[in-house]
Amino acid sequence: MARRGEMTEIIPLEDNSSGDSIERPSRIDTAPTYNSRESHNLYPNGRPSLPPAQHHSRYSFVDTPGGSPPGTPLTGGGGASPYGNLVPPRYQSYTTVDTRSSSPSAPTPFRSQDTLRPLFPDAPSTFLKKDWVQDGSIAQLHSRDDAEFWNGWRRHLFYLAPFMTALSLALYWLYFGLRIAFVTSAQKARHTIFPLAWIFITVEICVAIPIFMQNFWTMFSLKKRRRPKLRLIGNDVPTVDVFVTCCGEDDDLVLDTVRAACDVDYPQDKFRVIVLDDGKSASLERAVRDLADTYANLYYKSRPKFPGVPHHFKAGNLNYGLDEVHTMPGGAGQFMAALDADMIPEQQWLRAVLPHLLVDPKMALACPPQLFYNTPPGDPLCQSLDFFVHVCEPIKDALGVAWCTGSGYVVRREALDEIGNFPLGSLAEDVATSTLMLGRGWKTAFVHEPLQFGTVPEDYGSHLKQRTRWAIGTVDTSFKLNFCLWGDKIKQMTFAQRTSSFLYAFLSLFNILLTISLFAMPVVLVAGKPLVAYANNEQLRWLIRSCFAAVISNRLTEFVLFIPSGYHTGQRGSRYQLWMSPYIALCLIRTFVLPTWLGGSAQAFKPTGSLQSALNERDAQRRAPMYRRLWTIVVNYLAGFHLTYVYFTLVAVVLSSYRCFLQLTLKDTLICLITHAFWPPLTFVIVCSSFWIPITYALDPPTVPDRELLLNRDPKTGIAHPTKESKTVAFKGQSAWFELEYTFTTLFTTLIFVCSFLF
Structure with missing residues (x-):
């Protein structure tokens, strides 16, 4: 697993075109340094891969304060990067820029550049080229990650x-x-x-x-929440296993998630998408294997179930995936991510969530909100989670009590290993997982960006089943952890973390x-x-x-x-x-x-x-x-x-x-x-x-x-x-x-x- 990072000084920003010096940002924790054993490609045997990266370099944090004109080069670690006066982008379209040379050994394009095109609409065509990209850098696009949701007078x-x-x-x-x-x-x-x-x-x-x-x-x-909007730049990135968990959902629904997951803006040899089918659908298996001809990093897995042996629902399915990746080419990824069967990720999903884990070696898990695209007009059953994700979760995040909400999260394998993978015997394995991590002294983060969109239950009965399952899972987890008031499993939780866990369990019982x-x-x-x-x-x-x-x-x-x-x-x-x-x-x-x-x-x-x-x-x-x-x-x-x-x-x-x-x-x-x-x-x-x-x-x-x-x-x-x-x-x-x-x-x-x- 990844080693803990060291403190390093942020590179000062200088405006080479005007000679004006830009304010030196404060120091931050950088991401861990990955050694050669840990930073292998996931697909060494016959899978398409990029040339080996230089894994001895640390991730550097690239700040983007205002005041510099677009195109101002930014120095860091010997590279140059044209971050200047950045305005928070609204990613409405993606323009592919071919950066490959005529050399047959040239790497695949740096698709992370494509998402930055809206920042510099007037730049020449040569602006988004490989020569300015500094591998392993993290760009701060905005001082607040929720600027896209609400700003101005409403915030005040x-x-x-x-x-x-x-x-x-x-x-x-x-x-x-x-x-x-x-x-x-x-x-x-x-x-x-x-x-x-x-x-x-x-x-x-x-x-x-x-x-x-x-x-x-x-x-x-x-308590002010200070979580910036970050992006991971370049191809010198950690490896990630993306699990898509499903059990009996329509094939079309699952395949939309799978295609979008395979299409995320991330080097193909550094992540793989693994469909964990708990319903063992023959038609879904055929469809995924057909898609694997297009996406070389796509796999299908279905665990065996034996009569009389508890299979522990979604937690058991995820743990099966965590064990299976050790037997796959390249071994386990350095990070694990999960998507529900209906949650379609945005292209910048991984590059937006991972930096929050890389800049803090104690950050175990980062999770974006669950948003939906089929909520009925008027939302009569209150199926959207808008109040929870836009009001409650940001406040919890400011207090260090962010929950894993079940989909779209990225988790550090080291933290999962420490708690023994996903806890079994709970209908709310996501809440239990983040609670156990907090109890071991790890941190969790809520990334308040629109990075995934799923579906709400389409009928009254399914809605009741979903919400009562959440309530039972929350209360059951609280009972097992003594309402997070005492016990060895939660001994490193802070007062705010204990209060939050007790509060939500009490509200369910109330x-x-x-x-x-x-x-x-x-x-x-x-x-x-x-x-x-x-x-x-x-x-x-x-x-x-x-x-x-x-x-x-x-x-x-x-x-x-x-x-x-x-x-x-x-x-x-x-x-x-x-x-x-x-x-x-x-x-x-x-x-x-x-x-x-x-x-x-x-x-x-x-x-x-x-x-x-x-x-x-x-x-x-x-x-x-x-x-x-x-x-x-x-x-x-x-x-x-x-x-x-x-x-x-x-x-x-x-x-x-x-x-x-x-x-x-x-x-x-x-x-x-x-x-x-x-x-x-x-x-x-x-x-x-x-x-x-x-x-x-x-x-x-x-x-x-x-x-x-x-x-x-x-x-x-x-x-x-x-x-x-x-x-x-x-x-x-x-x-x-x-x-x-x-x-x-x-x-x-x-x-x-x-x-x-x-x-």
Whole structure:
């Protein structure tokens, strides 16, 4: 494996054309030096390869500060490189430049130059030639890797999020403090107990806790994240084994990923693509072997499975690949990378991720976000991970707690060897792997660049199975590692790393309490008891005012907090936490609480009954009729729970309101309505609307074009990448309807607040 790197001074940049000196950058850790045994070509026996590289040289870091005109040569290690005033590129097209000489021994073109063409559009044709490329250099294209996602005024406004979050949390707890104090005061004044009022306080806190914890995490954005946008230049690069894991997916889906993986901008003799087929598909094997005639670095592998012997799902498949590469020509690569079967990598994927491992010898793993190109318009099920990848992961990365998210990551083989490869017995081997690495003192990185695009599940059932599997895997990993609070396996984790692991496991488990507490509100209303108890009208006024302050501050915080992911995406995530909680709670109880004879099962969500055929709900031509969609989602996929809750809650609201209208005076009627069903901010409206989403999905599912229409495919090579339009979530009227609900509840809360001063 690679040896640890040494400290070396960055070469100063000089503008040879003007004579002006450029500021000397600070010192950094360089990548490890690879010896001749470690830096072999992967394909020495008959495979096309480049001439042997000089492996005694270190990787040098090439900074690209502004102020120099394009074309300014940059010196480093004896070579010259024309990096000058760089503007962050947007890689929209790739122009192939033939740099081969007439000599038959000339190496293949340096394709890394092609991705730099947008930086110098006016340069002569001889500009992107081999003579300026310095092998093994790392270019810094921008001081921030997420500059392509968001910048300018939005970034500055987002810096207010921690302060607004702190204010919102303080006002919420002031409100709850008054609620508790006034219930206690009312009990003393009336010499009775208000158990249902205490229950409603518990409901409010339970509904607010996920918001509290999510918002609390954003307060750590005060710690500035300083991860630059890097590129690895030249052909003197480490070897990489790229695993494409699959198990029963459509051949066309897998082959699109395989072709794109073979086409990445990286010397062909320094990486190989290995398809690890856990489904042992004969048709896929034939197709991959046919492609191997075009891509000499492509292989197909399928592990044997024996009856009664656990195969450990994806982790077992990856470990099989890690063992197999030792028997392949050239042995194991210095780094290992993995792609899910549906994740199409961008051409600069490896050159963008690897530098973060090379500049820090303690960096074990670097992972880009999982982005998608077939998300339905409006994303009704909140299938995109935009809030997680654009808000949560960058903050975690700043604290040194970046997770491996399962695809697109590159990992150091030395770190994998130290933890015994991928841990077995977990449905979330990616989270477990990064957690164990952090526990051994390694580092992990989140590379916030759009470097891979995949597909979300195309039906309701598959979405439930995916998300409940994630929840079970996260909780199971936490149980095995004692919630990362103590133990030998995590003894080198920092306080922030332990806190993060505990927080996300707790949020998954909290779905059980959240599901139970949601039923408390309609029960209180049916019983005819007030949701709010107080001793006198003055206390009621202060409760209303504190509630208004908490609600408005939370709304303003949401506007700022959701800036990186988009406001509507953040709101969908909040609703998703509510309607998805019964599914996650059920699976967690079955997995970790119930014995087998009571229905316990160590698996993700499984529908009841027998499904005769797929619903095809997102295909306008082939989708099942409405009655069958409703029956399947309500009965087989257990959305009947959501239907029952909405019906029960609305009946409770109507019954409670009817009792209020029996009051003798208008004032008593209004106070009764406010203190019963219509206590601001009308929690029942938001909860019922969220729980109705599965029913709405069954009645009016979104339409998604055929996958081929979402891709730009090269007719000659068959290589496909998502279109620009498919990479964003299209707007749908449902988002406007949800915003209308939020606006209405906010205005209602404001109206009650104003009335507290007038009456």
